[in-house]
Amino acid sequence: MITKKNQKYYMIGMVAISVMISSFAFYFYQVFFSPNTLTESQQPVSLKIPSNANFKQVSDILTENKIITDVISFSFVSKIMKYQDNVKPGLYTIQPKMSNKDLVSLLRSGKQTPVQLTFNNIRTKEDLAEKITNKLEMKDEQFLRLLKDSLYIRKFEFEEETIMSMFIPNTYEVYWNTSPEQLFDRMYREYNNFWNDERKEKARVLGMTPEEVSTLASIVQAETAKRDERPKVAGVYINRLERNIPLQADPTLVFALGDFTIKRVLNVHKEIESPYNTYKYAGLPPGPINLPEISSLDAVLNYQDHNYLYFCAKEDFSGYHVFSTNLRDHLNQARKYQNALNAAKIYQ
Structure with a gap:
């Protein structure tokens, strides 16, 4: 039989347990939900x-x-x-x-x-490795190691000279901890997405592979920063290729020399022994001399059909060019531009 005294202890115990349960529940709630x-x-x-x-x-x-x-x-x-x-x-x-x-x-x-990954304005593999990894966990040297690994890049069906054409400058969403190998795989998928049936057919009509289109596009891009002028410049180089005339593209000499501070190409520069010397060797160089933008790639695929074989920068330094169908007119414009360079004291 429960006495009044025991009942009192029982009630106190129940109250204490209730308080403890309530306190624990409150603490549990605070820990989880505060x-x-x-x-x-x-x-x-x-x-x-x-x-x-x-x-x-x-x-x-x-x-x-x-x-x-x-x-x-x-x-x-x-x-x-x-x-x-x-x-x-x-x-x-x-x-x-x-x-x-x-x-x-x-x-x-x-x-x-996801990280917004954007890369453009790239000349070399070192540039690409630095810019493509600057928002990612991986180090640029890790990515550069793969870029220069001839065995690794062959699994994507590229060579050391052409691997840069696999990277299409754009903005992509990737994860911060993406590995170098995963990033390569992603860029290869994007490359294949870019080179759809329509673009491949346009390249075929030109008699070029996508890699060759990229190489020519890189030269066009280096020649003019004006996007509206690129199809016209591309047309000049298409005309020269069809006639087996050396491209004589100054930016390829700068690339061959590896000195991107050169603002004025001189005759001495044209003597460098390199497969990228388009003054010495007709046809396209072995690979791109920069990472061409989509606008440059499409400028080649949709080049302007005309009869021009030459172009020279305008003497007003506007960034645009004067186009010529014959060497005489071209040399006259080149003289004007050289005089403008001299007046501006740009000698090299």
Whole structure:
């Protein structure tokens, strides 16, 4: 028989247990659902979790960058939600005042924020490696190593001289922790997407492969920065190729010399022994001398049909050119341009 005294103890015990359960439930709720990220900020931040990072490293990054306020509660929730042994690398966008549950759910899901990857104005493999990786986890030397690996690039059916034509300058979405090999695969897919049946047919009509189109487009692009003029310049080079006349493209000499500070090509430059010397050798050089933009590639595929065989920069330095059908007119314009260079004291 329960005495009044025992009843009193029982009630006290029940109240104490209820208080404990309520306190634990409240604490549990607080730990899981109370804001714990960027509590004093209104702006989201990017969190980079390196490849092969463990939970302690993630926790340290969050703490050192003041992304989370309470590391103990974050660790507790991570343990309960089995994230501590399931860390996924990548770039994540952390919103202000996220709860531990939301934060751990995001990181555990691996739902990264893609990186906008843009590359253009590129001359060399070193330029490409630097610009294509500058927003990614990988180092430029890792990517450059593959660019120069003749065995590796042959699996994409390119050679050392033509591999640059596989990269179509544009803006792409990729993940921050994409590996060099994954990025190569992605760029190869984009290359094949660009070279659709319509473009391949236009190249075939020209008697060129896509790589040869890229090579000519790189020369056209180096000759003029004016996009509206590129189909006309392309037409000149198509005419010269059809007549087996050397292209005599100054930018190919600059590429052969490897000195991109040259503003005025001189006769001495034309003596360099190189397959890229289009004054010495007719036809196209072995590969592109820069990374041609889509507008340059399409300028070749949709070249302007005309009878011009020569062009020379205008003496007003507008960036446009004067086109000629004969050598006499061309030499007259070249003289005007050379006089303008002398007047501007541009000698090399």
